[in-house]
Amino acid sequence: MKTSVLLLMMGAVIGQDTGWRTYGLNDAGWRYSELKQIDTGNIAQLAPKWIFQSGLPGTMETTPLVEGGLMYVTGPSNHAYALDLRQGKPIWHYSKTPPKGLGLCCGEVNRGFATIGDRLFKVSIEDTLIALDKASGELLWETQIADHRKGYTGTVAPIAVKNLVVVGTAGAEFGIRGFVDAYDATTGKRVWRFYTVAGPGEPGADTWGNKTTAGEAWQRGGGSTWITGTYDPELNLIYWGTGNPGPDMNGDLRPGDNLFTCSVVALDADTGKLKWHFQFTPHDTHDWDAISDPVLVDLDVGGRKVKSLIQANRNGFFYALDRTNGKMLLAKPYTKVSWASGIGHDGRPKLIAGQEPSDEGTTSCPSLGGGHNWQATAYSPQTGLYYFGSTTGCQIYYKTRHDAIEGQWYQLSTVDDAKGPPLSGAVIAIDPKTGDTKWHYEMLSSPSGGMLATAGGLVFTGDRYGYFIAMDAKTGKVVWKFPAGAGISAPPITYTYEGKQYVAVASGSSIIAFGLP
């Protein structure tokens, strides 16, 4: 009798626990948690409660999922684990040896799981989608997304929409043609595909200089989709950011706007049909992917509530769009920009001449990594602010030319440091209604981890030196930090376990969970 009462009580406590069940915490990609046990008043007492050391070479970029007393994390090189929330002990370990010779710009990284029911879904680095049994970690099915021998790789965290698993692909530096895919969660069969590079006969095909390149440029047009999108269930639209056109630095081979690269696309969740698109950087030659989280917020614009989509774009401008139709609401630079004097009402940049990459090198701002890159952003309804890491400065952009080889580097040059002050970084908080910067916390480099905002009035992030950092969400003041021992390249999460709030983050290839005494 006593035992069953105890079990009932435990059940009640467990039932109250708050997990983390999708990449951006909610479908809108806010990374804002209502949890507030940990707040600006007690943050000084925050300390590590457990550390899981995978011992893997490489870096975790994972957003862990938390549910039912377990934490599900993906690691580099096709590893994944379920960890006991009590002490970080692995309950199961999934792994698969990646093939050699993959076309990778940035390591065999992975950004996390999606989940539906008793299943977990992740991509493998060789661009397959796998479904695992949540309880055992056993493989249920594996489907090829695209052929890794042609330059395709998989790093993105999928999202679950109804019974679909929605994913993108990486590889725009390797001559791929990008897409967004949806797979049936039960069978692993592909339900739809939307190509982010318009092919012959498709709308946008005329933006790939088909006359001068004999219609071939689109075949290697890039437009990778390597960061997770968001979903509006009311509009039944999926929003996904797209990467650079290929080859990155040599635009001569692809005259035109190069749709739908460097854009956000709004896709019907059931069919994958394009509802609208907005292109931030037409005919990009600076590798300014538009892959930063497309965050869905409802903004008060001139007294009316507008269903909006906000993004700190790699090209140095912050944008707010009407997410029902893709019309631009506002665009403002949040960092030093030398390539455009502003963005017109039609959403097109007002270009400044002489900013194209060249054989001898052209200095442009922002840098190749952009004003803000892929690191997860956060939006707090408590402060009304949008938080992201940023890189400040300029680089020299070079251009080369050589023929494409299937599956091989097809960037046609890169960047070098510009003369003058080295690149630096900041955490920036923007009011999305106006695009104005509310606060700006200067750092040596952009924080390499993503953002987490909480109702405790806090914003968490991590840096490349291994500091895990908490800031006052209103002011940007650093209120707590912990040297975690390895660079942090992943976004933090928060959850409760047995009623207590924890904050967890990957540092190197370890997971650290922090709590109050």
Add this chain to the structure above:
Amino acid sequence: MLSRVALLFALLAITATAQPANPFAADVQAAGVGKGIFRIYCAPCHGMRGQGGRGPDLTLGVYNSGEHDADLFHTISAGVTGTEMESYGGTLSDENIWRLVAFIRTIGNAATPTAIKGDVPHGRELFRGKGQCSSCHMAEGQGGRSGPNLSRIGRRRSYAYLRASIVDPSADITPGYATVAVILRDGKKITGTERGVDNFTVQVMDLSGNFHSFDKNNVASVTHETKSLMPDNYGRVFTSQEMDDLVSYLSSLRGEISRR
């Protein structure tokens, strides 16, 4: 002893015959792809044109770890232990490493001792005597430690670079040898070489070799000196001929080839 030498030669001969050839040797298209790869992975240390920087000058045509294509392949694939040269075998496919080697061969102009115009023994005398270079720099097992070790500098830097560095030492300061001045909130000032910096702390080795680590909360300012600690009057101290002799000596400093 003789037998050991004979054995060594035999082993070398075996190694020589076993050298794999570059499948892309003199392949212009492959070298073009290699150039693209070079700019992404190698240029951050070796310079956009391979002219050197943090890493060795690759335009000299002589390399730290051997002269064959296979040596270059091995260096790129396995890295060089004890240096900043990482292993790229896990990052790049074998084919792409060979393409890189093909590109590197196009920029190496195989500088030979004929490029060196000066008197090496006299250069050594100047290095140890008139210039007092050895009070700060190590070479041939002699010298100080407050400046960069020059024991292998002839492999790492071109003749022109060495000459420019003697005349204008502040133009390109070797990483780890830039000076930094830290002023604490209590007004105390510590000058030395920067041994680490992050968003919240800074580490300095002062000129006496003492290590200091500061919390930035206690630091009023951190100023990076753009001036090298090395005297900047060598352009006047040495005659033109002496400069040739000194640079020739430095160019001759090639250390031991690190055998794998």
